[in-house]
Amino acid sequence: MLMKSEKSTEAAAVTASTPILALDGITKTFPGVKALSEVSLSLFPGQVTALVGENGAGKSTVVKILTGIYQPTEGHIIVDGEATRFSTAQAAADAGITAIHQETVLFDELSVAENIFLGHAPRGRFGLMDWPEMVRKSRAILDEIGAEIDPSHKLRDLGIANKHLVAIARALSIDARVVIMDEPTAALSHKEIQELYELVEQLKTQGKAILFISHKFDEIFRIADNYTVFRDGQFVGEGRIAEVDNDALVKMMVGREVDNIFPTRTASPGETVLEVDGYEHPTEFADISFSLKKGEILGFYGLVGAGRSEFMQSLFGITKPAGGMVKIDGTAVSIHSPADAVGHGIVYVPEDRGKQGAITPMPIFQNITLPSLARTSRKGFIRLAEEFQLARSFTERLDLRAASLDTPVESLSGGNQQKVVIAKWLATQPKVIILDEPTKGIDIGSKAAVHEFMTELAAQGLAVIMVSSEIPEVLGMSDRIIVMREGRIVAEVDGDDMTPETLVRHAAGIATEAMEG
Amino acid sequence: MLKRLVTARETILLGAIVMLLALIATRFPGFVAPGNLASVFNDTSPLILLALGQMIVILTKCIDLSVAANLALTGMVVAMLNVAYPGVPVPVILVIAVTLGTIMGLFNGLLVWKLEIPPIVVTLGTMTIYRGIIFLISEGKWVNSHEMSDPFKAFPRAEVLGLPVLSWVAILAVVVIYLLMTRTTLGRAFYAVGGNPHAAVYAGINVGRTQFWAYTIAGALAGITGYLWVSRYAVAYVDIAGGFELTVVAACVIGGVSIAGGIGSVIGALLGAVFLGVINNALPVINVSPFWQLAISGGAIIIAVALNARANRTKGRVILKRAEQAA
Amino acid sequence: QDMRIALVVKALGIGFFEAAAKGAEEAAGELGGTEIIYTGPTDTTAEGQIEVINSLIAQGVDAIAISANDPDALVPALKKAMDRGITVISWDSGVAPEGRMMHLNPSSTELIGNTILKLAADHMPDGGDVAILSASATATNQNAWIEAAKAVLPNYPGINLVATVYGDDLSDKSYREAQGLMATYPDLKAIIAPTTVGILASCQAVTDEGKIGQVNVTGLGLPSEMAGCVESGATESFAIWNPIDLGYAATYIAHELAAGNAAAEPGASISMGRIGAVTLDDTNTGAMSDPFTYDASNIEEFKSIF
């Protein structure tokens, strides 16, 4: 770790101008966790500062402190040279700080205009809210970011990408000097990401200070001026982005060298385990047919919102398909619930770990044994010793880090939570494992572990389906790739066809047009 | 604009009420005479007042089972006050009733906000406590009509523009709460807190404090209803409005207020209360055995919930182009 | 003190029973060496009374005199009390014969039935529609009186009983039922409410509808509570027996039985102190006295007494 003195010299090198906003020795403790330990950070007008760090490094915690959602345990926020603290989100907004948070934090039942202006709505006579004015202003902001959304619609009628645009509009509706973006591109499509970049440029020219958080390095190198690195809640270093390269940044983040190379594997697929034929749903997907062999990793690529998760969840028995057939080991099976799917050896590691993947308030061992309780019990009666034994065998295999097996899953970091979910499914000895965005929001170190593990599973003869929106990941891990667009399979590529260009073309629907044109 | 104010659900409910009235009219035309409708409305006014308060509380993902006990305690206190000091003028009584009700609501709200005790537990507890306090202060005795002063009893009955004051209070409350809910920051905060408490924090809304305000408003409404109730029925005793809390919740639910919070409207709660009021008033009139009353209102609640759930079912998103066009 | 008598009422806080408790204390004073435990549930439920009975059994009281919320449901609990050597009588609202040693009716059922109808008929020289507003549908005494009233209906030509409704002894429900009656039967001439809650609520409803003089409210009520109604003219007259006497008599009888001074058997005559003696019929039931009618002429005198 860098010393304090080094930090200050580096900071001096960053810029001559004074920061609009700075964090000074901020510490934040949660019961049992020290999320931040005396970190500092400076933001300058007209510049983008990238905040990078592994999962759980404390990036979002900093955002929450800056926006008044959390109060620091120690330390101060310095605005215009004055030490202060924000006791509510309102106080932060009043100080000119606005944020696009990592989660979309909006209200489905309220109108778009209200979502944008809740908390700072324009007032009319008698201090009552002025609806027409609010709608008018909302429309202006939405137009500005190029979003075609009717401000009087209810938010719940919007798609996920439009919701993110509303979140962005909300952030812009506050006349801010500091704009914070916590992984803003995670849910956006390629086109929208480009528009976001333009917006950032525009904000820069308006002299606003921008804090940009992302796990995507290409993005960081493209738009950031400065960087700040956190590791395990501690400040590690900062500097100008132009003076650093990819490897150096990664090294600062994880504290060691990481070869960002996907594990090499020799695919030796066995016989066919899974066949899907003509799967369809009234509104979400249609004509899904493919097959999967033992020991194979099948990638599913598509833009966010292509309907991959919906199809996988339908295959897993969550939503009812309108038609289609599934065969396991050559025999047709009917799957009406996840319990049926598990019974037939199909398991699903969902995208949303906290809600769908784990029962987070329950202990680790109970989460792991939940789907395989039949094996650790006699006639329906639980046997604790066997339960612990089963849990232990898988947590050891996955190198889980936890205080004990009876601590609740919610106390674990994201990566370790993902390990619990995977362990839970491996314990059922499945034939097919579906991993939906298995490394989404997971830091580089844990990511490599997950990849390595997937490779091993395939080598052991498990059939793996991996849904991913990250091109390097799909390309690096898959034996074969299916591309989906608007609920349909548009291509299946393997071998030398597996290039970023083909994937993007198919996913965006350019391929066919190009051929026709 | 109009479309947003009157959702389909409320139109359906209004239609149901009109149909119900038409049906009753075929058997007993006198029921739909304006005079009688006014008296049905007057009779429903206490339910409307309480349903408005309950709606706000439910919107914030809470529930208030203590409203009826609050009403009864406030009613008893003002009745005993009237007996002890018959000279105290009605406006003072009103202020006292509202204050008392507010304090009780505030107490619920504090327990929910500051100690984070689940709302149903808090109000289950305070419900029995408030009722018990009535017994303690009254020693179980009733305050009867002849003990109350005439002005005390006259207030809810006094007619203004052909309608009793009781009805006017309900109408006033509907208007005020409507403005509160649609045109003030606090009103929108109720929706925000119930719709997505997590996001509310990010929008600078203090969830606990908003819930606290919801309870306080519900308490104030229960307080004023407490005075109106005892003066209208000219009696106060421990058990008045016993079990009424569930009728109030039922009115909200029939009116389309989602028990999960975040969804509901003033017009909905009003119509829900009126619907129950019409049923309660009509059954004896059209000679339906009083023994059927309970089962009928139970059936109405179940049907209303089922219909509301259907209306609220999220359409899900449409990925397929074909389906999008069809939709 | 050597004898403890429990006076169990339908629910605490009802004026009628408070008056009865006064009478019980009076009897205890007269008898000497007697302690009265005045108790009951807070709402008129059988389950509530059973819990009260259980705790009285546990305390080993000498006698229980109960006005029952349900004639049947209390039987097992009261049987248990008798098995443990406790004298059990019912008064006002009775218990099925196997659950008590005797029952003291405030008056004879037939007489009450006739009285409530007569009170209405007396002010309807031309006949017309009347309706009955009762307490809860499970109240035995109410039902018996209503039956008795119906039985003598033919003696009152021109009087037409159009409906019987239930206000559950809740004032708001009773009020609404009374309003419903007036709406349904525009020609209604009288509402008969043989319950103190119902008569008050009906009176209020008639007053609020502006139908004083048109609809006469009558039935059973307490002078202290009814004074206003008589004054306003909503009620011409009503009847009641003296609840103080009733509490007095019940206590006196319970004492006599528990002390072994008398036995509860058909034909027996048991002393009721200053009131006289009650003679039991073959269901071990006796009547205390005739109901007494109150109107504008005597209400002033009684309203401060009970």
Place this chain on the structure above:
Amino acid sequence: MSTSSHFVPDRLQSPLARRLKSWETLLLIVAVAIFIANSFASPYFLNAWNLSDATFNFTEKAMIAFAMALLIISGEIDLSVASIIALASTAMGAAVQMGADTPTIVAIGLAVGLAAGAFNGFLVTGLGLPSIVVTIGTMSLFRGIAYIVLGDQAYRGYPESFAFFGQGYVWWVISFEFVLFAVLAVIYGIVLHKTNFGRAIFAIGNNPTGALFSGIRVARVKFILFLLTGLMAGVAAVCLTSRLGSTRPSIAFGWELEVVTMVVLGGVNILGGSGTIPGVVIAAFVMGLVTFGLGLLNVPGIVMSIVIGALLISVIALPRLWNMVRRP
């Protein structure tokens, strides 16, 4: 795979240590304190027959509370239980009028309980409606049906042998109801804490979506819990009807809130996800002891309910208040 595996212990705290710090321990202390206070307050308290009589104050409600505890832990609630009692009791009474014998009567009571539970279960799991409002509706509906059938009448004339369930004694002062209560407590304790089914209930209560995604048949489990709750209301109906020897539509009025109070006082999280049967058992005793002790002093029932209400809030509030005072 990784070679330097970290050692993760099974447990940090022994189960005994955890139990000592639990809600049940706190509640048990309260129960013992009330017991001691009662024996000082009234000379009639420490008497075998009196204590036996006192158990009737809570045994029937507690039977329902066991099933209700499971239901609440799973994140649902049933407010119609008291009305199910009325409905089941009415059906039993009707059967008596038709000359049914004791086994038939009991079977009918239980069957009606099951059917009512199934109806609730269908509305909640089949149609996906929120249980709190559904059961507010069926609460009126079920009792309403009892009123339609019975009106102002009562059913009586239950056979002699039927009296055993609510009035019979198994041995000395030990009543049949108390034995049934104890047996059910053990069964429910085992089901909740020692079986896969119980584990599924906790999982569902903590995170229904997560449970579904873990292969648990969430709707089926919830349906079974509604069935069980209905069945227990049927059992309570048999006991109560037998104890009263007659049926009125107003039977067991208002019991639903007492049952819920018992469950919550027993430390079950009203929002679902946690709770224990031993907690509910102790809560049943606490409520029974408070009502009986105060009853012996001839304190009116409503004052007892203030005590229960205050107890309910304070046992939850005190630890939190304590934390608030201690921390800053």
